[in-house]
Amino acid sequence: MTENDAGRRGPKPPIPLTVITGFLGAGKTTLLNRLLKDPAMADTAVVINEFGEIGLDHLLVEGSGEGIVELSSGCLCCTIRGDLVTTLEDLLRGLDNGRIARLDRVVIETTGLADPAPILHTIMLHPYLSLRYRLDGVVTLVDAINGNATLDAHEEALRQAAVADRIVLTKTDLIESDAQRSEFDGFLVRLATLNPGAKRLEASAGEAVAANLLGTGLYDPESKIPDVARWLNEEAYRDRAHHHHHGHDHSHDVNRHDDRIRAFTLSTSKPIQASALEMFLDLMRSAHGPKLLRVKGVVRIAEDPDRPVVIHGVQHVFHPPATLPAWPNGDDRRTRLVFITSDLPEGFVRRMFDAFTGGLAPDTPDRQAMTDNPLSIGGFSGTFD
Numbered sequence: 001m002t003e004n005d006a007g008r009r010g011p012k013p014p015i016p017l018t019v020i021t022g023f024l025g026a027g028k029t030t031l032l033n034r035l036l037k038d039p040a041m042a043d044t045a046v047v048i049n050e051f052g053e054i055g056l057d058h059l060l061v062e063g064s065g066e067g068i069v070e071l072s073s074g075c076l077c078c079t080i081r082g083d084l085v086t087t088l089e090d091l092l093r094g095l096d097n098g099r100i101a102r103l104d105r106v107v108i109e110t111t112g113l114a115d116p117a118p119i120l121h122t123i124m125l126h127p128y129l130s131l132r133y134r135l136d137g138v139v140t141l142v143d144a145i146n147g148n149a150t151l152d153a154h155e156e157a158l159r160q161a162a163v164a165d166r167i168v169l170t171k172t173d174l175i176e177s178d179a180q181r182s183e184f185d186g187f188l189v190r191l192a193t194l195n196p197g198a199k200r201l202e203a204s205a206g207e208a209v210a211a212n213l214l215g216t217g218l219y220d221p222e223s224k225i226p227d228v229a230r231w232l233n234e235e236a237y238r239d240r241a242h243h244h245h246h247g248h249d250h251s252h253d254v255n256r257h258d259d260r261i262r263a264f265t266l267s268t269s270k271p272i273q274a275s276a277l278e279m280f281l282d283l284m285r286s287a288h289g290p291k292l293l294r295v296k297g298v299v300r301i302a303e304d305p306d307r308p309v310v311i312h313g314v315q316h317v318f319h320p321p322a323t324l325p326a327w328p329n330g331d332d333r334r335t336r337l338v339f340i341t342s343d344l345p346e347g348f349v350r351r352m353f354d355a356f357t358g359g360l361a362p363d364t365p366d367r368q369a370m371t372d373n374p375l376s377i378g379g380f381s382g383t384f385d
């Protein structure tokens with residue numbers, strides 16, 4: 001049974017949505033232009049701010065009203081004319097009234113200065129759009145020549161890199177001198193420390209193709225089966241421990257902004273009561289939401305240990321937790337969560353998690369005390385572990 005067959009009977013599966021970010025001049029338009037010619041982009045709608053910036057002339061086939069244009073690749077292109085919500089609603093309307101034959105995916109290009117979180121929230125908090133779309137991934141472009149300085153100077157750029165599922169390195173072809181090469185090597189280490197789980201791809205090596213950038217979410221794009229290991233990429237967080245030390249051998253480790261960002265994983269084989277998970281997430285969300293740049297994971301629930309619950313949040317907004325029919329990866333049935341935080345130390349999150357999930361550390365205040373006053377949790381003084 002294909003997805004389409006299923007769609008005719010039950011509710012349609014949500015359409016995966018990819019957000020492309022990157023600082024001014026990082027190469028977003030260049031990348032999109034290339035992606036639009038990729039046959040793998042057929043039945044994808046690309047939502048961009050303005051057509052003018054992108055060289056669409058030779059791709060243009062027909063305009064079909066409502067600002068949606070069909071390209072020769074089969075790709076749909078639309079501008080954000082009203083707002084993003086209206087644009088995404090227009091696409092659904094086109095799909096539902098048959099004007100658009102298929103819509104397998106949406107790619108949104110953000111403006112360079114944007115923090116991607118509000119865009120993701122727009123969709124995740126919308127009562128209808130949140131049912132019809134799901135966040136597949138965030139792709140962040142960084143310039144190999146200027147990226148290091150941009151991350152130093154602009155916190156938005158740092159956050160864009162930290163929340164990414166894929167990082168595309170552009171302009172590596174412009175690296176010439178040994179000094180540039182060495183700076184770039186250090187930059188790679190910096191990115192791996194900031195966001196270990198995001199695969200890094202080189203645009204000029206031909207790695208930034210649709211197959212590597214899209215379908216980075218929980219569901220394997222081919223089989224449509226959840227692939228937790230690939231989605232979380234936990235191994236990368238373990239490897240990073242080594243990287244971190246190497247990183248300090250490089251010259252540019254004095255980045256105070258970077259020190260505010262933390263990437264870590266939590267795991268436990270002990271099943272977690274559904275109510276305890278809910279309380280943990282509520283507390284994290286309400287008291288520390290803006291500091292949770294990204295949270296992804298699977299949880300083994302005590303009441304239903306055979307069916308993992310999927311957690312996916314961007315700051316204080318979480319997708320409604322989804323229950324998978326079974327654990328996908330053979331024997332690994334542990335709860336595993338990956339966190340990227342800003343100004344929220346790993347030790348603090350770990351103690352909270354332990355308190356709610358039963359692995360209480362001796363010096364941790366009890367759960368009741370935390371729930372009563374989440375802002376005055378023992379051991380957290382605003383300094384970093």
Ligand SMILES: Nc1nc2c(ncn2[C@@H]2O[C@H](COP(=O)(O)OP(=O)(O)OP(=O)(O)O)[C@@H](O)[C@H]2O)c(=O)[nH]1
Pocket residue numbers: 022023024025026027028029030031111112170171172173174203204
């Ligand atoms: N050499 C080289 N130049 C690139 C590469 N990617 C982008 N550029 C150039 O960098 C400049 C900026 O690229 P754009 O694609 O316009 O960047 P953008 O992120 O869309 O920029 P804004 O729309 O201003 O945010 C252009 O002159 C591109 O030709 C690359 O991989 N190598």
